[in-house]
Amino acid sequence: MKNIIIASTSTVHGLGYLEYLLDELEVFFKDIKSLVFIPYARPGGMSHDDYTNNARKAFEKIGIEVKGIHEFDNPIEGINQAEGIFVGGGNTFVLTYQIYKNNLITPLQNAVKNGTPYLGTSAGSNICGLTIKTTNDMPIVYPPSFKALGFVPFNINPHYLDPDPKSKHMGETRETRINEFHHYNTPPVIGLREGSWLHVKGDSIILKGTLDARIFEFGNAPYELAPGSELNGLK
Amino acid sequence: MKNIIIASTSTVHGLGYLEYLLDELEVFFKDIKSLVFIPYARPGGMSHDDYTNNARKAFEKIGIEVKGIHEFDNPIEGINQAEGIFVGGGNTFVLTYQIYKNNLITPLQNAVKNGTPYLGTSAGSNICGLTIKTTNDMPIVYPPSFKALGFVPFNINPHYLDPDPKSKHMGETRETRINEFHHYNTPPVIGLREGSWLHVKGDSIILKGTLDARIFEFGNAPYELAPGSELNGLK
Numbered sequence: 001m002k003n004i005i006i007a008s009t010s011t012v013h014g015l016g017y018l019e020y021l022l023d024e025l026e027v028f029f030k031d032i033k034s035l036v037f038i039p040y041a042r043p044g045g046m047s048h049d050d051y052t053n054n055a056r057k058a059f060e061k062i063g064i065e066v067k068g069i070h071e072f073d074n075p076i077e078g079i080n081q082a083e084g085i086f087v088g089g090g091n092t093f094v095l096t097y098q099i100y101k102n103n104l105i106t107p108l109q110n111a112v113k114n115g116t117p118y119l120g121t122s123a124g125s126n127i128c129g130l131t132i133k134t135t136n137d138m139p140i141v142y143p144p145s146f147k148a149l150g151f152v153p154f155n156i157n158p159h160y161l162d163p164d165p166k167s168k169h170m171g172e173t174r175e176t177r178i179n180e181f182h183h184y185n186t187p188p189v190i191g192l193r194e195g196s197w198l199h200v201k202g203d204s205i206i207l208k209g210t211l212d213a214r215i216f217e218f219g220n221a222p223y224e225l226a227p228g229s230e231l232n233g234l235k
Numbered sequence: 236m237k238n239i240i241i242a243s244t245s246t247v248h249g250l251g252y253l254e255y256l257l258d259e260l261e262v263f264f265k266d267i268k269s270l271v272f273i274p275y276a277r278p279g280g281m282s283h284d285d286y287t288n289n290a291r292k293a294f295e296k297i298g299i300e301v302k303g304i305h306e307f308d309n310p311i312e313g314i315n316q317a318e319g320i321f322v323g324g325g326n327t328f329v330l331t332y333q334i335y336k337n338n339l340i341t342p343l344q345n346a347v348k349n350g351t352p353y354l355g356t357s358a359g360s361n362i363c364g365l366t367i368k369t370t371n372d373m374p375i376v377y378p379p380s381f382k383a384l385g386f387v388p389f390n391i392n393p394h395y396l397d398p399d400p401k402s403k404h405m406g407e408t409r410e411t412r413i414n415e416f417h418h419y420n421t422p423p424v425i426g427l428r429e430g431s432w433l434h435v436k437g438d439s440i441i442l443k444g445t446l447d448a449r450i451f452e453f454g455n456a457p458y459e460l461a462p463g464s465e466l467n468g469l470k
Contacts, residue, residue, distance in 0.1 A: 013403035044411065045418030091415055093374075133375050138412040139328075140368050140419050142381045159406040168248035169429065171394040176279065177373040180326055183280030184375050194404065 003028075003117045004151055004200035006128045008158045008192035010089050010121035018058040018121075020195060024208070026062040028199075029084055029117060034065035036072075036082035040098035041090025041123040055088060069102075079107040082116055089122025089158075092135035096127060096143040108149055118151070122158045125192070129155040134181055134189050136174075152198070152205060153187070153235040160191030160214055178216045188234045189216040190225075198231065205231040238263075238352045239386055239435035241363045243393045243427035245324050245356035253293040253356075255430060259443070261297040263434075264319055264352060269300035271307075271317035275333035276325025276358040290323060304337075314342040317351055324357025324393075327370035331362060331378040343384055353386070357393050360427070364390040369416055369424050371409075387433070387440060388422070388470040395426030395449055413451045423469050424451040425460075433466065440466040 005021075005028055012020045029035065039051035052068035059066045064084070072078035079085065085108070087095070099105060112118050120128050126135045127148040134155040163173040172180070178189050191214035192198070199206045207213050212224040215234065225231070240256075240263055247255045264270065274286035287303035294301050299319070307313035314320065320343070322330070334340060347353050355363050361370045362383040369390040398408040407415070413424050426449035427433070434441045442448050447459040450469065460466070 042418070043407075043415075045415055094415075094419070133377075134373060136373070136406055138369060138371070138407075138416060139374055139381060140412075140416040142368075146374060146377045159404065161404060161406065169394065169396060171371060171396065172278075172373075177375075180278075180280055180329075181373060181375040183277075184329070 001202040005119045006125040007121045007197035009194045012195045032083035035084035038069045038087040041095035043090035075102045084117045086119040087124030092123040092126045092137045093139050095123045097141045100144045155189045157191045160193045182218050186218040236437040240354045241360040242356045242432035244429045247430045267318035270319035273304045273322040276330035278325035310337045311342050319352045321354045322359030327358040327361045327372045328374050330358045332376045335379045390424045392426045395428045417453050421453040
């Protein structure tokens, strides 16, 4: 049975890494003692070791051991043996490129199908959708495909940002960008504000946290969804 | 001799389409009576006809006739016959996809090499760089490559936006994103603020407008460059 947390961000303003989510993670990962961390998205280009150490320090607080996927001779084996999986944020294009390069798409899909708990934050959440076509990131590397893991039948927009009515900048708002996505693609998009997450458990997909999410469906006006709502009808 | 305007935006806050640039364009296009407009980037998904009409209305004011590339049976012929070329803004991924699909990379490069004046705004400026890897746009379609026209030996970041020191949003600033680009790529990036443009004439590349540009070079701290500066040493 699928068991996934898809979080908008790893860090909310004013708190430490994963701090806002730690109580939830303690319950989510209660049956495991260790997890495999995928640091491929490398925020700010930090090393895989340094990034894994950040995750290690956060998970120490809830008694979970962290091993980086890059520490395995064979990353596929790393996923196959993992008790739990955490894919951290950074650049979604870099992450996607590395996941394809290491042939991890199918192993990740199989692990999640078999019930291995999966936590994604930011870029690690983007890849839970059908494609990475609603990432906010800069396309600094060219991945072999924009197809993602498809754990949910829609796309994710993490760090969802409301338009600033005072802005004089002529760049597109997030809402405009997602509407443009729907000129070329039909799947729904969920704009997850920072501090929100989805908990996928089997066939259920619940919006968690204290904030509404913004839902964009092809051919419909966008609308707000309250925390606690079930999203499994969205497709 | 190359003759190119690479503009950050088509429109600055409070003015009409191309209005801030019209005096410059009158001089830039003084030797031609018509140009071919490439509406492929389709901002907001508007039709090629509607977008071309917008460009037509702006260029009417300076006595230049506009024909959309989509009005030609053979778009390659359209480029080959063009007196001038204008590539409008919108989504850089959509634009790049369409340019590859219509086999226009080489025709555009040849036209510019042969002296056909080229105006790009926003997405139409992004593609003047080496790659589209420093676009701000959402990757709503998958182009066959991120390689672009390479009219200048660096990358462009249009709509360059300074960090907001008051922001509580955890998404990356523009500067952070461009620094991440330099973890995987070495070409310089020029952050063009709205209202700025580059004028490329032969071997000269001058920053125009009233604002500084922000220059990002691999391995160096970013720095500001004043209007009127020559950028042909940047590579």
